[in-house]
Amino acid sequence: MLLRFFLMGLDRKAGIVLAILAILAVAVPVMTLWVPADSPFHLSVFTVSLLGKYLCFALLALALDLVWGYCGILSLGHAAFFAIGGYAMGMYLMRQIGPRGVYGNPVLPDFMVFLNWKELPWYWLGFDHFWFAAIMVLVVPGALAFAFGWFAFRSRVTGVYLSIITQALTFALLLAFFRNDMGFGGNNGLTDFKDILGYDIQADTTRVALFVATVAALALSYMIASGVIASKLGKVLVALRDAESRVRFMGYDTESYKLFAWTLSACMAGVAGALYVPQVGIINPSEFAPASSIEAVIWVAVGGRGTLAGAILGAVLVNMGKSYFTGALPELWLFALGGLFVAVTLFLPKGLLGLGAQLKAKLPGRKTASLPNTQTANQATGQTAGQKGA
Amino acid sequence: MSAESTLLYLDGVSVSFDGFKALNSLSLVMMPGEMRAIIGPNGAGKTTMMDVITGKTRPDTGTILFEGDIDLTRLREAAIANLGIGRKFQRPTVFEPHTVWDNLELALKAPRRPLKTLTYAISRDDRARIEEILDITRLSALRGRQAGSLSHGQKQWLEIGMLLAQDPKLLLVDEPVAGMTDAETEQTAELLCSIAGRHSVIVVEHDMSFVRALGVKVTVLAEGSVLAEGSLDAVSANSQVIDTYLGR
Ligand SMILES: Nc1ncnc2c1ncn2[C@@H]1O[C@H](COP(=O)(O)OP(=O)(O)OP(=O)(O)O)[C@@H](O)[C@H]1O
Numbered sequence: 266m267l268l269r270f271f272l273m274g275l276d277r278k279a280g281i282v283l284a285i286l287a288i289l290a291v292a293v294p295v296m297t298l299w300v301p302a303d304s305p306f307h308l309s310v311f312t313v314s315l316l317g318k319y320l321c322f323a324l325l326a327l328a329l330d331l332v333w334g335y336c337g338i339l340s341l342g343h344a345a346f347f348a349i350g351g352y353a354m355g356m357y358l359m360r361q362i363g364p365r366g367v368y369g370n371p372v373l374p375d376f377m378v379f380l381n382w383k384e385l386p387w388y389w390l391g392f393d394h395f396w397f398a399a400i401m402v403l404v405v406p407g408a409l410a411f412a413f414g415w416f417a418f419r420s421r422v423t424g425v426y427l428s429i430i431t432q433a434l435t436f437a438l439l440l441a442f443f444r445n446d447m448g449f450g451g452n453n454g455l456t457d458f459k460d461i462l463g464y465d466i467q468a469d470t471t472r473v474a475l476f477v478a479t480v481a482a483l484a485l486s487y488m489i490a491s492g493v494i495a496s497k498l499g500k501v502l503v504a505l506r507d508a509e510s511r512v513r514f515m516g517y518d519t520e521s522y523k524l525f526a527w528t529l530s531a532c533m534a535g536v537a538g539a540l541y542v543p544q545v546g547i548i549n550p551s552e553f554a555p556a557s558s559i560e561a562v563i564w565v566a567v568g569g570r571g572t573l574a575g576a577i578l579g580a581v582l583v584n585m586g587k588s589y590f591t592g593a594l595p596e597l598w599l600f601a602l603g604g605l606f607v608a609v610t611l612f613l614p615k616g617l618l619g620l621g622a623q624l625k626a627k628l629p630g631r632k633t634a635s636l637p638n639t640q641t642a643n644q645a646t647g648q649t650a651g652q653k654g655a
Numbered sequence: 656m657s658a659e660s661t662l663l664y665l666d667g668v669s670v671s672f673d674g675f676k677a678l679n680s681l682s683l684v685m686m687p688g689e690m691r692a693i694i695g696p697n698g699a700g701k702t703t704m705m706d707v708i709t710g711k712t713r714p715d716t717g718t719i720l721f722e723g724d725i726d727l728t729r730l731r732e733a734a735i736a737n738l739g740i741g742r743k744f745q746r747p748t749v750f751e752p753h754t755v756w757d758n759l760e761l762a763l764k765a766p767r768r769p770l771k772t773l774t775y776a777i778s779r780d781d782r783a784r785i786e787e788i789l790d791i792t793r794l795s796a797l798r799g800r801q802a803g804s805l806s807h808g809q810k811q812w813l814e815i816g817m818l819l820a821q822d823p824k825l826l827l828v829d830e831p832v833a834g835m836t837d838a839e840t841e842q843t844a845e846l847l848c849s850i851a852g853r854h855s856v857i858v859v860e861h862d863m864s865f866v867r868a869l870g871v872k873v874t875v876l877a878e879g880s881v882l883a884e885g886s887l888d889a890v891s892a893n894s895q896v897i898d899t900y901l902g903r
């Protein structure tokens with residue numbers, strides 16, 4: 266049955282995405298570890314970590330597309346789930362430091378010693394174990410999303426109002442995690458990691474392994490997301506995105522459908538954060554900043570909302586652009602990002618992945634091309650879960 | 656009249672919007688298997704009546720019972736739909752990005768919980784039922800088309816098909832022939848008559864020739880309450896009805 270579920274989501278587009286990810290998973294390790302450093306095909310470990318970071322963002326974008334593209338829930342707070350997943354992993358990595366901290370305390374992380382704490386807070390218990398942290402990476406973002414969604418969806422908050430409260434959620438967490446007495450390192454966050462699963466986190470092989478793990482997580486999440494979308498449940502999601510009350514009158518409890526997709530999406534975002542933290546070496550409250558969530562929305566819009574593959578493409582391309590700009594012209598980056606968003610909204614309502622269909626529709630003398638075009642219009646008006654039903 | 660043995664029982668139902676009474680102590684009774692036409696001027700409260708039955712609008716006062724003892728005023732839309740009350744809206748609302756087939760598959764009577772739909776695989780019976788409905792609604796050739804690209808009349812038919820797929824005990828059909836040609840109107844009347852008996856149907860319609868073609872008991876609504884009830888000929892002869900509606 267599980268196999269059937271995954272097979273259902275496998276169309277040509279999914280095949281291409283998975284093939285590219287498979288190539289990355291093989292080529293990148295080979296080019297980094299076995300191709301000699303003076304060859305033009307050699308990849309530096311720095312580049313590998315950078316690519317790994319992009320793919321973590323791609324996973325966040327994929328999660329966001331699941332709710333925005335297919336349920337019409339424009340989340341402006343998805344980075345919160347990403348950051349929580351990151352903190353859960355960060356806590357495990359802190360415990361791995363053991364007595365090797367600056368203060369050499371065998372039980373307490375440095376920042377707790379610094380705050381004069383005498384014992385480990387209860388919510389840090391268990392994070393000595395990788396398996397526990399791995400479960401928390403899924404459970405904490407998932408539970409938060411479930412509780413949040415339960416209240417928001419039951420109260421029939423939709424559209425712009427829902428977007429605003431998701432933004433408020435991440436902002437509230439930002440403020441909370443800044444406080445030292447929360448026990449998550451305050452302003453500085455968690456950093457100075459040493460080992461993961463007993464391996465040196467700085468070692469080339471570890472970095473490559475983390476990259477491969479990220480590719481695998483992205484591929485698996487992509488397969489789950491495509492399977493969900495291709496299932497009847499996915500069709501219900503698209504239906505309620507455009508005409509929620511109509512779906513209710515057919516007897517579907519639309520709230521529980523949104524809750525399902527929303528919680529699944531938050532878990533994926535949590536995994537993305539958990540893979541991100543060991544690769545960048547730090548997690549701090551700035552990940553909760555409202556701007557992080559808004560950037561993720563831009564990635565999805567650029568790649569093509571409601572396409573899954575587009576979210577991945579958009580996240581990678583925009584972040585490559587960001588790396589370039591912040592190196593070459595740092596002052597201009599925010600203008601470039603803002604300009605990009607405006608341009609995509611105006612000229613590419615279906616994002617880069619929709620470009621092909623859009624061009625075809627523009628070609629003269631092609632009657633059949635009007636079909637994808639009407640779809641474009643539908644998708645564009647299906648924005649922010651506005652209830653057009655009734 | 657007691658609610659026992661009725662399919663739908665409305666008594667003294669009132670709804671007001673900012674002081675305006677859209678339904679004013681409305682009472683209406685439907686028996687199982689019955690088909691009823693509802694006519695009345697614009698703003699008479701016909702659509703609002705469907706809203707209160709399906710849980711979209713809560714009545715201020717009054718009783719609404721389904722199958723004699725289920726109080727509909729306490730239930731949510733999805734729960735009411737699952738009791739077996741299906742609805743076609745005045746403006747056709749099909750799921751535009753989905754194909755005709757998928758629209759019917761979504762409507763088809765089947766478990767509605769998320770985990771059931773996640774693992775749903777279409778059975779041979781379900782397939783046959785969708786084929787049958789495609790046939791009845793003359794949409795067989797269009798099964799793979801995106802519903803958004805259908806003509807207005809085809810969307811109306813698809814929506815009726817979706818109602819049939821839901822297999823409800825009671826169908827509420829709001830203005831099914833608005834914007835249809837005469838031939839299509841006639842076919843729609845036939846279609847509705849063919850499903851009456853197995854299902855109970857309430858049809859709201861302004862088109863008198865359509866109502867005549869149905870040949871069923873007619874209820875005239877005006878200003879939120881029942882003005883007259885009986886055969887079309889009887890209500891057409893009613894002087895009050897002529898003044899408020901027909902004689903315009
Ligand atoms: N949600 C609402 N808020 C305010 N007023 C409403 C609302 N829904 C309906 N009304 C008003 O209630 C009255 C009855 O409306 P309703 O839609 O039930 O009429 P109708 O009989 O279906 O008319 P038509 O034949 O034009 O479809 C109208 O005056 C309408 O403006």
Ligand SMILES: [Mg+2]
Pocket residue numbers: 701702703745829
């Ligand atoms: Mg109406």
